[in-house]
Amino acid sequence: MYTMENLNINHQLTTFNRENSDQKHCWVCFGTDDDEFEGSRDWVSPCKCRGSTRWVHQICVQRWVDEKLKENSSIEAHCPQCNTKYIIVFKDVNYFVQLLNKIDKTSNQLCPFLAAGVVVSTLYWSAASYGAITVMQVMGEEEAISMMENTDPYLLLLMLPAIPLTLVLGKTIDWEETLLLMIQRFTSNLPFLRTIMPSFLCEPINRVNSNNPVQFNPVISPTTTLCAALLLPTTSTLVGNILFDSSSYSNFQKTLLGGLVYIAVKGVLRIYQRQHNAIKDKTRKVIDYPDSESEDGHQLNIL
Known part of the structure; x- marks a missing residue:
């Protein structure tokens, strides 16, 4: 026969077991196993967290990772609580796709240097054009053209861009x-x-x-x-x-x-x-x- 004291003890044990049960709670959508969930109900424990922040839906953490990588694609995904780096694996692709991926990666690494070269070349030829126009303006068109035709081309390639640079430095x-x-x-x-x-x-x-x-x-x-x-x-x-x-x-x-x-x-x-x-x-x-x-x-x- 249960006494009132035994009922209180059983109630405390039930509460303790319920609080420490393996009930999963997604820290992204706050869903549980009992909730209706559209799509896959796969769970994952991707970090060192324990307790209520241990579990997360696979689709939820994937969406969370996508949002973080969208903000900065160069960073790695980490747990926002314990800062554990997420271990992300992919299914292997065929060699042709791997080759295309390497080409894209190489292109992304070379494009900044190519763009810098284009900018430098544009500035150089703009300065050279400005120098040629300035020479014709200062000396007169006929005298300037005659002078540039009788000057070594390599020397002109050095002198003409130096004209705007000299003007700016002199200023x-x-x-x-x-x-x-x-x-x-x-x-x-x-x-x-x-x-x-x-x-x-x-x-x-x-x-x-x-x-x-x-x-x-x-x-x-x-x-x-x-x-x-x-x-x-x-x-x-x-x-x-x-x-x-x-x-x-x-x-x-x-x-x-x-x-x-x-x-x-x-x-x-x-x-x-x-x-x-x-x-x-x-x-x-x-x-x-x-x-x-x-x-x-x-x-x-x-x-």
């Missing part, structure tokens, strides 16, 4: 800053130059202390530098034709003189702009939060 040289510092150094050593030079050229660039000058360098994007460098021959030709429109100058001389004038004028304007911006930068300070107008009635210039 990166900050000669305005160097010239401005030289002017300020001479005016400090020779005070009488202050009576000749414009006052803004004599004003030293913003300094924290005498040993650490802080210079105003405007941020110029690489695309601006590239475009300015590549347009320099065209701009020089236009300025030369406008300012030196005379039969006494050759096309090359007009382009050279036009380029020098353009660079000089632009450099002077850049020095003027940069120095004044540097002087303005010296006046920078943080103030109390202002009203719409300052106390003296003047509008404040707030960045």
Whole structure:
């Protein structure tokens, strides 16, 4: 005859056995053996997990692996809990299919190098074409064609692509800053130059202390530098034709003189702009939060 104590013990044992039974639960779809499931009901234990995360439907884990490989096909599938690498096997295919697979794999490995070669070749021939057009623009079409015909072809293959490269590298040289510092150094050593030079050229660039000058360098994007460098021959030709429109100058001389004038004028304007911006930068300070107008009635210039 069962007592109440025996009934409680049996209930606890039944609960314990039910909780520790080999009931399978899929950690992907949360299905069990008792649930209806479309397709195969094959189970697999692909990792070191135990308990409720041990089992998973074969079709569920296959779908999960496909999703992971879709995100990054170069990674290997691992258990998200214990990080065990899944052991994935395939049915062997015939030798012809293996050959096709090797060809695809080799193609995938070689294509990046082939694409890089195409890009480099495109850049090279674009630079060579730009160089040839620049030579004809600077020297004149007839003189340029005659010169290139009388030049060794291999030398042309080296010289023509070097023209845009030289222009871009030359554009990166900050000669305005160097010239401005030289002017300020001479005016400090020779005070009488202050009576000749414009006052803004004599004003030293913003300094924290005498040993650490802080210079105003405007941020110029690489695309601006590239475009300015590549347009320099065209701009020089236009300025030369406008300012030196005379039969006494050759096309090359007009382009050279036009380029020098353009660079000089632009450099002077850049020095003027940069120095004044540097002087303005010296006046920078943080103030109390202002009203719409300052106390003296003047509008404040707030960045």
